[in-house]
Amino acid sequence: xxxxxxxxxxxxxxxxxxxxxxxxxxxxxxxxxxxxxxxxxxxxxxxxxxxxxxxxxxxxxxxxxxxxxxxxxxxxxxxxxxxxxxxxxxxxxxxxxxxxxxxxxxxxxxxxxxxxxxxxxxxxxxxxxxxxxxxxxxxxxxxxxxxxxxxxxxxxxxxxxxxxxxxxxxxxxxxxxxxxxxxxxxxxxxxxxxxxxxxxxxxxxxxxxxxxxxxxxxxxxxxxxxxxxxxxxxxxxxxxxxxxxxxxxxxxxxxxxxxxxxxxxxxxxxxxxxxxxxxxxxxxxxxxxxxxxxxxxxxxxxxxxxxxxxxxxxxxxxxxxxxxxxxxxxxxxxxxxxxxxxxxxxxxxxxxxxxxxxxxxxxxxxxxxxxx
Numbered sequence: 491x492x493x494x495x496x497x498x499x500x501x502x503x504x505x506x507x508x509x510x511x512x513x514x515x516x517x518x519x520x521x522x523x524x525x526x527x528x529x530x531x532x533x534x535x536x537x538x539x540x541x542x543x544x545x546x547x548x549x550x551x552x553x554x555x556x557x558x559x560x561x562x563x564x565x566x567x568x569x570x571x572x573x574x575x576x577x578x579x580x581x582x583x584x585x586x587x588x589x590x591x592x593x594x595x596x597x598x599x600x601x602x603x604x605x606x607x608x609x610x611x612x613x614x615x616x617x618x619x620x621x622x623x624x625x626x627x628x629x630x631x632x633x634x635x636x637x638x639x640x641x642x643x644x645x646x647x648x649x650x651x652x653x654x655x656x657x658x659x660x661x662x663x664x665x666x667x668x669x670x671x672x673x674x675x676x677x678x679x680x681x682x683x684x685x686x687x688x689x690x691x692x693x694x695x696x697x698x699x700x701x702x703x704x705x706x707x708x709x710x711x712x713x714x715x716x717x718x719x720x721x722x723x724x725x726x727x728x729x730x731x732x733x734x735x736x737x738x739x740x741x742x743x744x745x746x747x748x749x750x751x752x753x754x755x756x757x758x759x760x761x762x763x764x765x766x767x768x769x770x771x772x773x774x775x776x777x778x779x780x781x782x783x784x785x786x787x788x789x790x791x792x793x794x795x796x797x798x799x800x801x802x803x804x805x806x807x808x809x810x811x812x813x814x815x816x817x818x819x820x821x822x823x824x825x826x827x828x829x830x831x832x833x834x835x836x837x838x839x840x841x842x843x844x845x846x847x848x849x850x851x852x853x854x855x856x857x858x859x860x861x862x
Contacts, residue, residue, distance in 0.1 A: 618640050652672065655713075679696075685797075686804070690771075690817040695738070697710060711735075711738070736770055741770070744770040744775045777823075798824065798848060
């Protein structure tokens with residue numbers, strides 16, 4: 491009797507058993523090939539055993555063939571169901587898009603927006619952007635649903651990128667592409683390419699946005715950081731992952747990037763760490779950027795000056811929170827370092843000019859904190 495639940499494990503087990511029977515069959519046939527026939531009327535026990543094994547081998551072959559045919563039927567049925575499910579989902583998607591582009595009523599329009607927010611993919615972001623520019627029903631509820639749809643789609647797609655990066659089945663090239671997409675989704679989520687943090691305040695860790703797709707989003711962020719810190723990872727992948735961490739990471743990630751920057755000998759990777767730190771901001775990032783101003787590479791020093799300026803002029807720099815004594819000390823240290831660079835005759839004219847341009851911004855930050 492063939493089992494009702496058939497898997498590839500069943501087939502593998504029967505094939506292994508068949509192979510064993512065939513091996514034993516050959517072992518038994520060998521010694522009896524040249525044995526004289528037994529006297530008439532006496533049982534030939536060797537031949538009896540050979541016949542028995544041959545019969546069992548034949549039965550096992552039938553079982554294996556039946557199992558394979560059944561497995562093929564099950565796979566065909568499963569693939570057919572999956573195809574039908576995909577066709578239904580595609581048809582529903584087309585219906586929803588049609589309701590968005592040419593809705594009969596506002597209720598259908600809002601229902602379609604809600605459906606896109608729950609099940610849409612990154613290919614629908616452009617559609618939501620068009621609806622935002624020219625809404626068919628310009629109500630406050632429709633605008634809220636468009637915002638919700640874009641945010642939900644980006645968070646889902648970003649979580650899928652993280653899963654692909656963490657997967658052992660992904661090639662380095664695929665991981666590189668997913669890291670680039672992850673960074674782009676971070677920029678699109680906040681709708682700006684300006685620095686997320688400031689000189690004294692680090693941006694928030696956004697890994698919790700992936701909670702709907704990932705069970706442990708914080709562990710996923712740790713995995714990304716470990717890939718960045720691993721010198722065995724390809725340099726281009728580490729570069730792109732640093733950009734993604736700059737868009738999604740927080741103070742903890744900035745602390746690790748600052749440690750990497752302090753010991754980094756590769757100029758391109760050092761600039762990548764600087765860019766990520768200049769996006770997250772905060773105490774660790776500002777201090778690491780100030781230390782980078784003493785780097786032997788002029789490219790690294792210029793990158794650090796640029797990121798310090800972005801942090802000093804970012805929207806987060808103008809928050810209304812009360813400054814702490816640590817804030818004042820840090821900004822005074824940053825201003826003093828930038829001033830020293832601007833007056834250092836050993837620096838190149840480009841670096842001194844860049845430091846002079848930055849100095850009013852960091853000095854203004856110190857003055858604004860002192861006046862509060």
